[in-house]
Amino acid sequence: MRNGRCRTFVCAALVVAVMVVATATLQGQAMPVTNERLLHADKEPGNWLMYSNTYNSWRFSRLDQINTQNVKNLHVKWLFQGRHNEKFETTPLVVNGIMYLTRPENDIYALDAETGRVLWVYSYRNPERTYNCCGNVNRGLALLGNTLYMNTLDMHVIAVDAKSGRELWKTGIYDYTANDGYAATGAPLVVKDKVIVGMAGGEHPISGFLDAYDAKTGKLAWRFHTIPQPGEANFGTWAGDSWKGGGVSTWNTGSYDPETNTLYWGTSNPWPDYNRDERGTGDNLYSCSVLALDPDTGKLKWYFQFTPNDTHDWDSTQIPVLIDGELRGQQRKLMAWANRNGFFYLLDRTNGQFQFAKPFVRQTWNKGFDDKGRPEVVPGNDPTPEGNDKIQPGVDGGTNWMAHSYSPITKLMYVFARDERRVFTKNAIRHVNDDETAADAAGGRGAGRAPAANNGIFGTGGNLPGMGAAGRRGRGPRFAPEESWGKVIAIDPLTGTVKWEHRVLTPPWGGVTSTAGNLVFGGTLEGVIFALDARTGQRLWYFAGNDRVYASPITYLANGKQYMSLAVGDVIATFGLD
Amino acid sequence: MCTLIRAVSCSALALAALAGAQVPRPAVAAGTTNPFNSPADIEQAAPLFSTNCAYCHGSRGEGGRGADLTVGIYNHGGTDADLFNTIRNGIPGAMPVVAITDDQAWKLVAFVRKLGSAGMGEKATGDAAEGRAIFEGKGKCRTCHSIGLEGGTVGPDLTDVGRRRDLKYLTESLVSPEADVPLRYRAVQVVLKNGRTITGIRLNEDDLSIQLRDTSDSLRSFKKENIREIRHDKPALMPAYGSILSKKELADVVAYLNSLRGEQ
Numbered sequence: 001m002r003n004g005r006c007r008t009f010v011c012a013a014l015v016v017a018v019m020v021v022a023t024a025t026l027q028g029q030a031m032p033v034t035n036e037r038l039l040h041a042d043k044e045p046g047n048w049l050m051y052s053n054t055y056n057s058w059r060f061s062r063l064d065q066i067n068t069q070n071v072k073n074l075h076v077k078w079l080f081q082g083r084h085n086e087k088f089e090t091t092p093l094v095v096n097g098i099m100y101l102t103r104p105e106n107d108i109y110a111l112d113a114e115t116g117r118v119l120w121v122y123s124y125r126n127p128e129r130t131y132n133c134c135g136n137v138n139r140g141l142a143l144l145g146n147t148l149y150m151n152t153l154d155m156h157v158i159a160v161d162a163k164s165g166r167e168l169w170k171t172g173i174y175d176y177t178a179n180d181g182y183a184a185t186g187a188p189l190v191v192k193d194k195v196i197v198g199m200a201g202g203e204h205p206i207s208g209f210l211d212a213y214d215a216k217t218g219k220l221a222w223r224f225h226t227i228p229q230p231g232e233a234n235f236g237t238w239a240g241d242s243w244k245g246g247g248v249s250t251w252n253t254g255s256y257d258p259e260t261n262t263l264y265w266g267t268s269n270p271w272p273d274y275n276r277d278e279r280g281t282g283d284n285l286y287s288c289s290v291l292a293l294d295p296d297t298g299k300l301k302w303y304f305q306f307t308p309n310d311t312h313d314w315d316s317t318q319i320p321v322l323i324d325g326e327l328r329g330q331q332r333k334l335m336a337w338a339n340r341n342g343f344f345y346l347l348d349r350t351n352g353q354f355q356f357a358k359p360f361v362r363q364t365w366n367k368g369f370d371d372k373g374r375p376e377v378v379p380g381n382d383p384t385p386e387g388n389d390k391i392q393p394g395v396d397g398g399t400n401w402m403a404h405s406y407s408p409i410t411k412l413m414y415v416f417a418r419d420e421r422r423v424f425t426k427n428a429i430r431h432v433n434d435d436e437t438a439a440d441a442a443g444g445r446g447a448g449r450a451p452a453a454n455n456g457i458f459g460t461g462g463n464l465p466g467m468g469a470a471g472r473r474g475r476g477p478r479f480a481p482e483e484s485w486g487k488v489i490a491i492d493p494l495t496g497t498v499k500w501e502h503r504v505l506t507p508p509w510g511g512v513t514s515t516a517g518n519l520v521f522g523g524t525l526e527g528v529i530f531a532l533d534a535r536t537g538q539r540l541w542y543f544a545g546n547d548r549v550y551a552s553p554i555t556y557l558a559n560g561k562q563y564m565s566l567a568v569g570d571v572i573a574t575f576g577l578d
Numbered sequence: 579m580c581t582l583i584r585a586v587s588c589s590a591l592a593l594a595a596l597a598g599a600q601v602p603r604p605a606v607a608a609g610t611t612n613p614f615n616s617p618a619d620i621e622q623a624a625p626l627f628s629t630n631c632a633y634c635h636g637s638r639g640e641g642g643r644g645a646d647l648t649v650g651i652y653n654h655g656g657t658d659a660d661l662f663n664t665i666r667n668g669i670p671g672a673m674p675v676v677a678i679t680d681d682q683a684w685k686l687v688a689f690v691r692k693l694g695s696a697g698m699g700e701k702a703t704g705d706a707a708e709g710r711a712i713f714e715g716k717g718k719c720r721t722c723h724s725i726g727l728e729g730g731t732v733g734p735d736l737t738d739v740g741r742r743r744d745l746k747y748l749t750e751s752l753v754s755p756e757a758d759v760p761l762r763y764r765a766v767q768v769v770l771k772n773g774r775t776i777t778g779i780r781l782n783e784d785d786l787s788i789q790l791r792d793t794s795d796s797l798r799s800f801k802k803e804n805i806r807e808i809r810h811d812k813p814a815l816m817p818a819y820g821s822i823l824s825k826k827e828l829a830d831v832v833a834y835l836n837s838l839r840g841e842q
Binding site: 133180204385387423480481505524 | 625626628629632637672674675677761764783784785786810813
């Protein structure tokens, strides 16, 4: 007995010793995740510490255990079943072999990243009715110290202890019922001691903003109004009182440049999405723009507007990709941006100066740009009451909120683009307090005003059974599948040249991630999860997930082995090698 | 700080504290009838439908991501009150709430009802009995179309087509079947690398494979690695009957189709 106990003890000690070594050397550091670690997240490839992996939003991993040579052997290691009717849009975080993810609507799960087994759950209950446009979704978490941060559909930001799942604080962002409804669906971004929080609702006459909260207390540190207020610069770009409910939300996640201490964040469409009758022909600032802000104060450093006076819902809420490179013989700090309006832009991120823009999907609306990057708009590209089916890119854009990736090895930026044909319809504007008479008066056929709610906000169906559309060909709002497609493209960001293209059946809603194994991971709307050769676009591996991919992949280490996770439908699928 | 259990209470308290918190609109009582049923009401509902509904239900209610509203069968109840409540409050997890007034919702009820009954009230001039004989015989229509449980499935089910489709549509479908082919009945030609071509209607497709119902009503699946080409250049499998049937015969078939109203 005694000998047996001793042997057991010795074995246990050995196991512990091995685990300690494994933990220390293979899985990366554990909590707390300090600001210093966030600044150098690329040095911890075993972890995935923020939404885009690193502040420059490359969504690139240095891991190369899975590579072009062995990816053909990749297979499912575990599934996490969401047990929810809603699809996952989340990007999980991973720290030291523990995965943290959000499940619709606003639950947080901590999992063993090696097995998918649940460690703890935090459940948040939203009111029965919330005002999110496009599903009860959440896109992920932020992390600082031992604390996770999450936005909620009913406009709260919540801090949860990463070890226990206990709620630490909860702060109301705004009245979620105001102006037909606000929501918060994006992942927050931690910068220094603040949690940066965006909001959604541009389908309604809301008034957008970007907030920063004290990470320890949840107290509001600053708020930047995305529509200039009276007395502020650029206030006069909206007609009449239209600025009061002009939309311009901040519903995705931004990027941060510590060298210049600048926060970059994209803004949404002006409201009404498809109608400028009330907001006039001004630029409607700062809609469809990127904002460069001081993260300490929320003060605007500069802005660049991609689509002035937009009538197509071409949000500029894509995630800024920050790269450095040589341009016209000079080393430059740059920002690469594949925009929903169908153009790839390169900006100087120190001052917002336009460098160039090139289309990456079929486009009809733009003849070219002036020196400042202002587009020369082609007439006839506005929505019409009867529906304009000649405009490209489509309602959901050449890209949307899905993440892009940049590989410092190939020096290519990977974009999962939407090349599609759709209909843009202009209809009646409905204001929050409209009575029936007013709504009817504005809403007659051909009245030429746009609605509070709008077309094109619920996503596309893909080719899953029951999701294909019927209709008179060429006359209905939908088109034959072969008229639209998706494509992963590899863009040289310094020239805008597309180096390769991997076409898929349907315009996608998922993002991509690249790795040092020279792979690009992603998933299609039909659920085909793929690995492409980052140098050529050749598909090297696939898995038939058979449900919608509305998320972007991550990769990490658990017990020394590399895994790749991607949400497909309401399942988190995780793959690895033997 | 809230524990896991207390978090729910905290949320509820915070919710109550929010000014003007909205709850779903109270449902109208069963048996409530639509006060907005006039042709003018339906006309006013058309742009509302285009704005709020067409993206999922199709521009003519033919379905897509949302249900086909032209079939006149409603999964969440078919009374005026049911339709109003569905439109007004949405379907959790399936159909969003749209920003419209109560009166507009009632007008949409009238509009949706009309979508599902385009053929009602129309009177065909042909002889329905003669049309049935042509349908079953010379036209060979049942090879591809079903009425009730009898017939093929390569073409749309016609059990209640007379209620759903007006006479103009029925005539056009016979003379120019390619004018409106629902996507799930569009023909595709799969050309294999071994030279064989299989024609059918597409049931499903992704980047790896395609599934068909072929012209002999068999279910088929092909991996794309074995496919040379997928062609869509002849979208309708149905022949154009304008050159097969006389005008009188066409009118008779239309009359027969118009008489097919399904279960009333």
